[in-house]
Amino acid sequence: MWTTEPSLNQKHLTCPFCGLACDDLSITPGDRGIESLDPKCDKAKQGFRLALQAVSRGPRSNGAPVSMEVALQQSVQLLKSARAPLFAGLATDVNGMRATLELADRCGGVLDHLNGDAMFRNIRVVQDNGWVACTLSEARNRADLILIIGTQCFDRFPRFVDRVLLPRESLFSPKAGRHLVMLGPWQNNRLPATLKDYAPITLHAHPSQWADVAGMLRARLGNRPVDSGRLGGQLAEGVEELARLLREAKYSVITWSAAELTFPHAELVIERWAALARDLNQTTRSSVLPLAGNQGDITSNQVCTWQTGYPLRTSLQYGYPVHDSRLFRYQDLIENNTADLLIWISSLDPEAKPPACDLPTIVFGHPGMELGQEVEVFLPVGVPGVDHTGHGYRSDTVCTLPLGQLIERGLPSAATLLRTLLDRLGD
Amino acid sequence: MLIKLSGGTVYDPANGIDGRVMDLFIRDQHLVEPPADNEPIDQHYPLEGKVVMAGAIDLHTHIGGGKVNIARTLLPEQQPAYSRPRAGRMRSGSGGIAPSTHATGYRYAEMGYTTCFEPALLPVNARQAHMEMADTPLLDTGGYALLGNDEFLLQLIAEGAEQQTINDYVAWTLRASQCIGVKVVNPGGISAFKFNQRALDVDDVHPHYPISPRDILRTLSRALHQLGVPHPLHVHASNLGVPGNYLSTLATMDAAEGLPIHLTHIQFHSYGTEGDRKFSSCAAQIAEAVNRQANISIDVGQIMFGQTVTVSGDTMRQYANHGHAHPRKWLCMDIECEAGCGVVPFRYRDRNFVNALQWAIGLELFLLVDDPWRVFLTTDHPNGAPFTSYPHLIRLLMDRSFRNDMLARIHPDAGASSHLASLDREYSLNEIAIMTRAAPARLLGMTDYGHLAPGAVADLVVYHREGNPEQMFERPMLVFKRGEVVAREGAICASVNGSTHVVRPEYDQGIETRLAEWFARYHSMSLRNFGISDDEMADGIGSPVVIHPCASTSHP
Numbered sequence: 003m004w005t006t007e008p009s010l011n012q013k014h015l016t017c018p019f020c021g022l023a024c025d026d027l028s029i030t031p032g033d034r035g036i037e038s039l040d041p042k043c044d045k046a047k048q049g050f051r052l053a054l055q056a057v058s059r060g061p062r063s064n065g066a067p068v069s070m071e072v073a074l075q076q077s078v079q080l081l082k083s084a085r086a087p088l089f090a091g092l093a094t095d096v097n098g099m100r101a102t103l104e105l106a107d108r109c110g111g112v113l114d115h116l117n118g119d120a121m122f123r124n125i126r127v128v129q130d131n132g133w134v135a136c137t138l139s140e141a142r143n144r145a146d147l148i149l150i151i152g153t154q155c156f157d158r159f160p161r162f163v164d165r166v167l168l169p170r171e172s173l174f175s176p177k178a179g180r181h182l183v184m185l186g187p188w189q190n191n192r193l194p195a196t197l198k199d200y201a202p203i204t205l206h207a208h209p210s211q212w213a214d215v216a217g218m219l220r221a222r223l224g225n226r227p228v229d230s231g232r233l234g235g236q237l238a239e240g241v242e243e244l245a246r247l248l249r250e251a252k253y254s255v256i257t258w259s260a261a262e263l264t265f266p267h268a269e270l271v272i273e274r275w276a277a278l279a280r281d282l283n284q285t286t287r288s289s290v291l292p293l294a295g296n297q298g299d300i301t302s303n304q305v306c307t308w309q310t311g312y313p314l315r316t317s318l319q320y321g322y323p324v325h326d327s328r329l330f331r332y333q334d335l336i337e338n339n340t341a342d343l344l345i346w347i348s349s350l351d352p353e354a355k356p357p358a359c360d361l362p363t364i365v366f367g368h369p370g371m372e373l374g375q376e377v378e379v380f381l382p383v384g385v386p387g388v389d390h391t392g393h394g395y396r397s398d399t400v401c402t403l404p405l406g407q408l409i410e411r412g413l414p415s416a417a418t419l420l421r422t423l424l425d426r427l428g429d
Numbered sequence: 430m431l432i433k434l435s436g437g438t439v440y441d442p443a444n445g446i447d448g449r450v451m452d453l454f455i456r457d458q459h460l461v462e463p464p465a466d467n468e469p470i471d472q473h474y475p476l477e478g479k480v481v482m483a484g485a486i487d488l489h490t491h492i493g494g495g496k497v498n499i500a501r502t503l504l505p506e507q508q509p510a511y512s513r514p515r516a517g518r519m520r521s522g523s524g525g526i527a528p529s530t531h532a533t534g535y536r537y538a539e540m541g542y543t544t545c546f547e548p549a550l551l552p553v554n555a556r557q558a559h560m561e562m563a564d565t566p567l568l569d570t571g572g573y574a575l576l577g578n579d580e581f582l583l584q585l586i587a588e589g590a591e592q593q594t595i596n597d598y599v600a601w602t603l604r605a606s607q608c609i610g611v612k613v614v615n616p617g618g619i620s621a622f623k624f625n626q627r628a629l630d631v632d633d634v635h636p637h638y639p640i641s642p643r644d645i646l647r648t649l650s651r652a653l654h655q656l657g658v659p660h661p662l663h664v665h666a667s668n669l670g671v672p673g674n675y676l677s678t679l680a681t682m683d684a685a686e687g688l689p690i691h692l693t694h695i696q697f698h699s700y701g702t703e704g705d706r707k708f709s710s711c712a713a714q715i716a717e718a719v720n721r722q723a724n725i726s727i728d729v730g731q732i733m734f735g736q737t738v739t740v741s742g743d744t745m746r747q748y749a750n751h752g753h754a755h756p757r758k759w760l761c762m763d764i765e766c767e768a769g770c771g772v773v774p775f776r777y778r779d780r781n782f783v784n785a786l787q788w789a790i791g792l793e794l795f796l797l798v799d800d801p802w803r804v805f806l807t808t809d810h811p812n813g814a815p816f817t818s819y820p821h822l823i824r825l826l827m828d829r830s831f832r833n834d835m836l837a838r839i840h841p842d843a844g845a846s847s848h849l850a851s852l853d854r855e856y857s858l859n860e861i862a863i864m865t866r867a868a869p870a871r872l873l874g875m876t877d878y879g880h881l882a883p884g885a886v887a888d889l890v891v892y893h894r895e896g897n898p899e900q901m902f903e904r905p906m907l908v909f910k911r912g913e914v915v916a917r918e919g920a921i922c923a924s925v926n927g928s929t930h931v932v933r934p935e936y937d938q939g940i941e942t943r944l945a946e947w948f949a950r951y952h953s954m955s956l957r958n959f960g961i962s963d964d965e966m967a968d969g970i971g972s973p974v975v976i977h978p979c980a981s982t983s984h985p
Binding site for chain 2: 004006014025026096097100104107108125128129130131132134135136137138139140142143144166167171172174175249252283286287305307309310311312318320322324325357391392393399400401403404429
């Protein structure tokens, strides 16, 4: 929660380290920063531990320690001489992103998030078709059938099971009457322990089959003559059964993590699942619940959208915003030499480092970040929700959670440093 | 800093001033009494022949929150034509129908608007709505918290909770979401749609709770009245856009049982089923009902022809209308057992019978409602049209011959089935000042805004007196925000940030015990993180609060 007194002994801590943004955590401090975390979550524990244990080596210039003043002066010079700065990473909180956008507007920068590829698999579907979606509490309380596509949701969003899929209590959909259907390459993967007792319906399907399965379901539900047999054996039978369950469900939810869909044109697969949910609404209720929000991707995208009128992958080089989700992919801009300065903002995960490249680079980094390749300027910044207050978005794009301050160790927020640079650049 | 504005013709209906030539004085951020003769004037603006009004207030415009960002996401192709380059310290932006936040603030201020209210603020999405409005420069803002489809309230009403308990919950919601009023959208209907019900009229029973929209309307209007909240229940009525819905609208008025109630974008709720096309104007019946019942206020939600996007909490009706999407893409969302949102792009065509008649119905309502203190100028931005069409709308109201020229261009059958040609009324400048300044301030309980008496906040606009009101209201000569000139001749020259206007009725904090249990059992967020503190508003969200008083509580 929003706190003004830094303290580790808080109830209702908000976790900034995954898109579920759980806000019911409490930490037991120990010698090494954190003794235990309740409720248990490996991802949250890792995130808080890395943040609390990090020992900042201070600002650096080409690998050598420098004063903050020198680091800021060098940053200003780099920004002044850049003609095509690229603002990427963007793993920060709302105010970090607000300051990033103001600086990018001032300097004519291009903006993309380190999760841009995954994020735009979903956004392109919205831009082309829209969809029918829901939020975490709605799924938790209403869904009587949840179709989980892929096997990675549970690693990326560890508490998805107890917070949404199988909550202890639900307003309209008790656990006993819920169907969970798992579609993915489960032959080679183990179901999460929390799900095993529940024995969900498992449909083994390789990602290359997912689009076909969605198409087949749409056809079956639309009473079109199709041969589900071509999916083969057990999968064909499972799809027939799933079509029946979807038709009978009062409120079905289809969920996935776009980061798992790493094959080309994965947005077309997502489009089919969204179309299935849309079709179902002709007679019953159905929604999609895309899981995202890790590394603050939903956060920076939301702020970018309201301040520029477009999602990320937007350029301010022309003096006004221009959006192109294919043209402004940060990896391509680096590869094609169409940027001349990289500003990498990454305050949530020490491993989310800038890509190795020849571009002059300024990093606003997690205090525990160790770069393999030294950069022109490295500025350690505080971790939102640990070193300073802030706001982070949840996966469903609706809830903005307040992040509290746990400790005071003199690390400035990314927003503070970015605004300092802005002031020094002047008009 | 002492500023003198001399010789302007002042329209200040809140103080009974209808076009009087007089001097005004601004000291720092407020209007003040004339200073002593020997006190030096720091700035002097001679305004002979100019028109002076308070800054305009838009009491219903969708400028912040999740649904606006969804509209921006859905329609990137609509934005480039309205790109706004960065200029000096003014930020770049884009968008005509769902503009970026900075572009919204600049354009409103260029038109002489100084305060705007987001009418559909989901409490669970309150932080985002306030953050977007904080990033909308030059405007004071505020929001109406959406209630009446949240499962907590529906359950309370269904189990026959005492009115006092409801009042506590409503007051807690206002506090937690930092709002100035409460809005209900399709009472119970958004929730009913989640149970797969596709229609819910005022006396229909909800599919899960044994209550009707009438029960919700009565309970909420009573709560606000008893809490002393100045702004009455803000109602988006049942059956939006459905031919024959004027009966639902009349029933909605009736449900308030004489207590204050505000019916919003009533144009969309004034339809009959007469004629070959089974679609007709019932503006006369609605206006008659408004004229007869002093507890009722309305805003119109005028449509204008062209491309726009409809954003609404009313998922039931937005889903029903998705077949009209232009371009053909749309989005609906069920949100947190609290509300929903639907975004459907739409193009109103003057050669389409229904759209043309919608246009005429809106104007009929403006002209048939007698009391300008109870009818407000809105397009339900962006649902009927973007707010940038206000100057054109003002001309339609002030200039009968222009209105009839426009009427001649629309679908001839629509023109023929409307009374519009026979309505002679032309709005005066004083009436425009009432409906865009004095009346919204009064209806919101903002005693220091919307007028020009000493003590008022110096939000003030100077217009050139033009023969064409559209030109006059499109490009004011000067716009003052809190005593500072922020726009000259329709161009922004300084940027200041606004505040968030709220009310704080008292409540028994015992309600939080019950809420804490509800949150712990069903919600995906904890109660303590739900509410927004004043510190968080000022330091994190970036918009400090201004608290307006409530009337002393009158218990039942």
